[in-house]
Amino acid sequence: MQRPSFASRFGEPEESELPDDIRTIYETNRAKIGFVPNVFRAYAKRPEHFRAFMGYHDVLMKGPGGLSRAEREAIVVAVSSENQCQYCMTAHGAALRILGKDPMLAEQIANNWRTADLTPRWRAMLAFASRVNERGFAATDDEIEALRAQGFSDDDVWDVAAIAAFFGFSNRMAGVMDMRPNPEFYSMGR
Amino acid sequence: MQRPSFASRFGEPEESELPDDIRTIYETNRAKIGFVPNVFRAYAKRPEHFRAFMGYHDVLMKGPGGLSRAEREAIVVAVSSENQCQYCMTAHGAALRILGKDPMLAEQIANNWRTADLTPRWRAMLAFASRVNERGFAATDDEIEALRAQGFSDDDVWDVAAIAAFFGFSNRMAGVMDMRPNPEFYSMGR
Amino acid sequence: MQRPSFASRFGEPEESELPDDIRTIYETNRAKIGFVPNVFRAYAKRPEHFRAFMGYHDVLMKGPGGLSRAEREAIVVAVSSENQCQYCMTAHGAALRILGKDPMLAEQIANNWRTADLTPRWRAMLAFASRVNERGFAATDDEIEALRAQGFSDDDVWDVAAIAAFFGFSNRMAGVMDMRPNPEFYSMGR
Amino acid sequence: MQRPSFASRFGEPEESELPDDIRTIYETNRAKIGFVPNVFRAYAKRPEHFRAFMGYHDVLMKGPGGLSRAEREAIVVAVSSENQCQYCMTAHGAALRILGKDPMLAEQIANNWRTADLTPRWRAMLAFASRVNERGFAATDDEIEALRAQGFSDDDVWDVAAIAAFFGFSNRMAGVMDMRPNPEFYSMGR
Amino acid sequence: MQRPSFASRFGEPEESELPDDIRTIYETNRAKIGFVPNVFRAYAKRPEHFRAFMGYHDVLMKGPGGLSRAEREAIVVAVSSENQCQYCMTAHGAALRILGKDPMLAEQIANNWRTADLTPRWRAMLAFASRVNERGFAATDDEIEALRAQGFSDDDVWDVAAIAAFFGFSNRMAGVMDMRPNPEFYSMGR
Amino acid sequence: MQRPSFASRFGEPEESELPDDIRTIYETNRAKIGFVPNVFRAYAKRPEHFRAFMGYHDVLMKGPGGLSRAEREAIVVAVSSENQCQYCMTAHGAALRILGKDPMLAEQIANNWRTADLTPRWRAMLAFASRVNERGFAATDDEIEALRAQGFSDDDVWDVAAIAAFFGFSNRMAGVMDMRPNPEFYSMGR
Numbered sequence A, B, C, D, E, F: 001m002q003r004p005s006f007a008s009r010f011g012e013p014e015e016s017e018l019p020d021d022i023r024t025i026y027e028t029n030r031a032k033i034g035f036v037p038n039v040f041r042a043y044a045k046r047p048e049h050f051r052a053f054m055g056y057h058d059v060l061m062k063g064p065g066g067l068s069r070a071e072r073e074a075i076v077v078a079v080s081s082e083n084q085c086q087y088c089m090t091a092h093g094a095a096l097r098i099l100g101k102d103p104m105l106a107e108q109i110a111n112n113w114r115t116a117d118l119t120p121r122w123r124a125m126l127a128f129a130s131r132v133n134e135r136g137f138a139a140t141d142d143e144i145e146a147l148r149a150q151g152f153s154d155d156d157v158w159d160v161a162a163i164a165a166f167f168g169f170s171n172r173m174a175g176v177m178d179m180r181p182n183p184e185f186y187s188m189g190r
Helices: A020-033 A038-043 A047-062 A069-082 A086-100 A103-115 A120-132 A141-149 A154-177 A183-187 B020-033 B038-043 B047-062 B069-082 B086-099 B103-115 B120-132 B141-149 B154-177 B183-187 C020-033 C038-043 C047-062 C069-082 C086-099 C103-115 C120-132 C141-149 C154-177 C183-187 D020-033 D038-043 D047-062 D069-082 D086-100 D103-115 D120-132 D141-149 D154-177 D183-187 E020-033 E038-043 E047-062 E069-082 E086-100 E103-115 E120-132 E141-149 E154-177 E183-187 F020-033 F038-043 F047-062 F069-082 F086-100 F103-115 F120-132 F141-149 F154-177 F183-187
Strands: none
Touching: A020 A038, A020 A047, A038 A047, A038 A086, A047 A069, A047 A154, A047 B047, A069 A086, A069 A103, A069 A120, A069 A154, A086 A103, A086 A154, A086 A183, A086 F103, A103 A120, A103 F086, A103 F183, A120 A141, A120 A154, A120 B154, A141 A154, A154 B120, A154 B154, A183 F103, B020 B038, B020 B047, B038 B047, B038 B086, B047 B069, B047 B154, B069 B086, B069 B103, B069 B120, B069 B154, B086 B103, B086 B154, B086 B183, B086 C103, B103 B120, B103 C086, B103 C183, B120 B141, B120 B154, B141 B154, B183 C103, C020 C038, C020 C047, C038 C047, C038 C086, C047 C069, C047 C154, C047 D047, C069 C086, C069 C103, C069 C120, C069 C154, C086 C103, C086 C154, C086 C183, C103 C120, C120 C141, C120 C154, C120 D154, C141 C154, C154 D120, C154 D154, D020 D038, D020 D047, D038 D047, D038 D086, D047 D069, D047 D154, D069 D086, D069 D103, D069 D120, D069 D154, D086 D103, D086 D154, D086 D183, D086 E103, D103 D120, D103 E086, D103 E183, D120 D141, D120 D154, D141 D154, D183 E103, E020 E038, E020 E047, E038 E047, E038 E086, E047 E069, E047 E154, E047 F047, E069 E086, E069 E103, E069 E120, E069 E154, E086 E103, E086 E154, E086 E183, E103 E120, E120 E141, E120 E154, E120 F154, E141 E154, E154 F120, E154 F154, F020 F038, F020 F047, F038 F047, F038 F086, F047 F069, F047 F154, F069 F086, F069 F103, F069 F120, F069 F154, F086 F103, F086 F154, F086 F183, F103 F120, F120 F141, F120 F154, F141 F154
16 A cells, blocks of 8 residues: 655655754765654754754763663664554664664564573663563662672663663654655665 | 651752852742752752753743743643652642632643633643653654644753753652652642 | 542442431541541441441441551551552552651551561561462461461451451452542541 | 451451440341441451441441442442452352352342442442542532432432442452452352 | 344344254254354354364363363353453353352352462462463563473363463453353353 | 473474475465464374365455455464464565565564554554454444445455454464464565
């Protein structure tokens, strides 16, 4: 069937109206992957929100820390799968296939991290991310200790939780915007 | 019993080690309300996270838009109550009592927004915030229309959802940090 | 906004029509705390129900036994919070602030007993009360043993369960009556 | 297998030690149905609780009102089935078979009231009883109106809710006591 | 009230139109228990479905294996009770009363297997069947080991799971057909 | 990481030991798609179960009826996604990509049918399949009417329900077997 062509149900600005910093990000994306992911087009409608969202995103996903880029994407995919977020499963599924260099494992995590072929470190990490995703989450000391026993530092625990919780927020923003995945994502990294 | 004196289970930096921008925020808070809310002390351990969190917070809670300051706090209290977040119920409960100028209503919303004495506008707003807070949230066109019928613009709908979802994220960060409310909050605005 | 002035959606009798025993209870309350709690005004519509409810209430909350008055109120507040009962959280929240002599702890239990600063005895007690509050509750021998290990006698276990379950009943009666908290409760014991 | 012979895991008093009013109730039961239901033997351990429980029970199940005896038992069976209460399903299942004069319908309600062959009045009544049984129940005006449209008075609505909620309490007491059904109940009224 | 006389909301074929193999099954049932269970009359509308369903049913319920006939029926009753399936609770409740030779235990399992008077073997078996019945079930190695420790072979574990899951399917087919229990079942084996 | 090479945790027979009918199925699969799907290898351990499962599968997925092959696979994928079944999402995801001739839509349904770009017919069909997948499902007359209004015949409604419920059974069998998807499935039809 014919697909909706919008990025968000709230619409998006003309590119000619974009502030310079956001236009630059559009151009960087086009240069790097050939298109502008719809999450940028959706948030561009409100530049202050765009900057706050992308700024925080980059601290969590690209900032210094003990988690690899692939591990961070695995958390996003596992949580987005539990929240059944159409946009994030598609866009971050692609990212995990590429950064994780194991497309089959990426698919398994998108399906169900519990039955994916995980190392003990990844299993502990995704189990905790899933706990964070529960309503009313509050960690016990024992849960924190269990992660430390797997080699995660305090900052690593913070990062697992922050990535899981931030994408719980992001999943819901995609849900209010009816954010649609760009068609290009579906085949990336296969 | 004796209370734990920490702001977060991950500890906090010495004030002498704070970057200038964060120290200024500490001082502003002391001047204004007499103490530094523990959410600042907890995030100060990682300045980049502090700045990203507070920056986004201010866009949502203090930025331009159709929602009053009290309405924004009401969303935070309603969602934090559903997530049973100890820190946010206490700190934002105080904020709602003060900004909303109706401490009894603030208490009712903290108890259960469904049985609080709400105007139709607030009832629609909190019902939608609660929906956003559900796992797997994705809004239907009908739900968006129902809010528009109550006078909410597209940007207002975005803001209700963003505040509800951002504090779902914030509630979970408090849950991983075991963030403790400052004692001062309990009696503010009563 | 203007608040509804009723005690219950089913109405209440004129005081002139009250049976003597119930009028005496009204007068005792006015003498002691300055007003008649709405739970009395709501049940007074049907005197036989009033007597059965208050009689059982007093056996549970004032009868002999190993639980202190504050402990009994803590159970009521924890269960009523999980059931989000507007009336009981307000009225028994006030009672717990006064009887427990620790208003901050009372507030924490109303927010979420799991993250309140509890002694091990109170934690075991409220964890069991919360279990009783689950649909389909049936205690295993191990659960009973865990409470005995914390010093609770058989009668104490009975009392924890009976108070938790009776207020689950009471919360639902408030829910059918749309029982409104008296304004006086909000500030008592702060 | 061999069955436990106790009425309750907390034990029961010797009959020689019973207060006169409770002994009379034992004797009345033996005269009427040939045995003492275990709910009496379990509560007899604490006479004040026995009296409060049975007193309230009789107000609800035998007091004046618009609900027939069979309707009241149908509410008990439907709620006890949703709570999967071994004792109440067995004892009140027998009562409903006898008082309702339709053992097949009694069995259907014990299995699942939603797919039982109910009149519209009974369907509305049990649907509301099931709602009362939900955690966090608070009735909307529309729900009350729907019952009034089926001919239920305010007192009838109160009674449906009170019976449903009181047996939610009773189910949980059976759950803490591990109350065992008397063998006689299983075949009564078949 | 008057009961619907249909076997299924989708109707059933005239017996004169039945294929020979299915007519034979009708006749065998009449010879053996005096009537044709409605599950046969409902599936007979589509003979290929009838044969596939009954064929699989017989492999699971009558095939070789380590589980007794009564154990297999106990699994069906426990799962059908959790799914509140009107037809299966009635028809297989009768079967369990007869095959298990302990009608009281059969009734307890229909009410709630968790509080039934079970042997350790049956408790492990029904606990696993209940797990299988959960949405998203995937067994851990530890769960399988726990069953092996109770003497269940790999094929036995397979059979417990297959019976539990097949009747989850069957319960849902009864749910779409609004399949009505034959009146004869209610009193069989009492 | 290294993947487990088994089809099922219960093992599989040597091909030399297979009965002729099952060996033929292995050979047919190798000829057609180049490998033997693990579901065959897992069930082959018990030939009677293999035949019953595959026989019923073929009635539902290949039998005559109003649902297209793609529609049947869409039901399987939607239900398996809600049950998070690793094997079925992978194997039937591939089938849907191929039979549905719209790999992007297939991926959307695997992610979340609710936010997939569906026609009204498919939306009604998958909404009903999801309902069937709920514990305690029993269809109301209104639900059946809603499907008829979308052009589904009684047999079509039966088929939607039967496919949804049969794969709920199949998902659970994969869950007990820890059935692993063949690597070939991941890229088929992309």
